[in-house]
Amino acid sequence: MARLQPDDVACWVVKTARPAEATVPGWRPGQAATVSRCLRRSYRLALMRPGAPCLLWRSGPDRPGVHALGELAGEVGEDAGGPVVAVRLTLLAAPVPRAELLADPVARDAEVLRMPAGSNPSYLTPAQYAAVLGSLH
Template sequence: MTRLGADGVGCWVVKTARPPDAVVPGWRPGQTHEVTRCLRPSYRLGLMRPGQPVLLWLSGRDRPGVHATGVLAAEPAAGDGGPVAVVRLTLLPDPLPRADLLADPAARDAEVLRMPAGSNPSYLTPAQYAAVLAHLPRCH
């Protein structure tokens, strides 16, 4: 397997098993919040830069898919339990379902779809990220 390089990252994907309103109580569509997500120590952390696009992915059986879009607010930092990233995310009016991405030829081989139990951060290639953006409302 080829090691990921900066040019292979269209966006970062941070995952949660908790619905967005449990991540940020009272989070409403269109609202932006800074959220801290735990990361797995790996070489990928060295590729993460403030301002890079980020997606919030809800894992599990209840509405899996992209629930928020945003940017990396700061470089990964040390946290109490390991590395963390602060991301600035805007909750989507409606999530982009996992099934929609599986049906899209440009997105269906994304790491987050092939390895849903993988650790944070995951990523999308530039072409996969473009496919996600094409599914989102025009305001994104």
């Protein structure tokens, strides 16, 4: 696959297997929270810019899908475990289920759906991001 270019990425995708209440204690729908997410070292990190759209994808068997929307809240940094980025996310009242996105002719080709075991960050193209936004409940 060719390397991503800035125009290929409409939204960054960061993943978690944890439920929202474990990610941010007391997190409620409609409430924004800033969290730090671990990233895999790759050329993609140089494409990430503060303010860029971002979403939180919950992976695994329990309610997989889009659980929060927001933006990158800072530059990619480093901690003891490697690259990290702060994201400011607003928890959705109702997640966008993985099954719903798999049924969408545009969204179903998203990297996070084709390669669910992939590492952070993943991304959505402009058309895929529009499909996700159109699926908000």
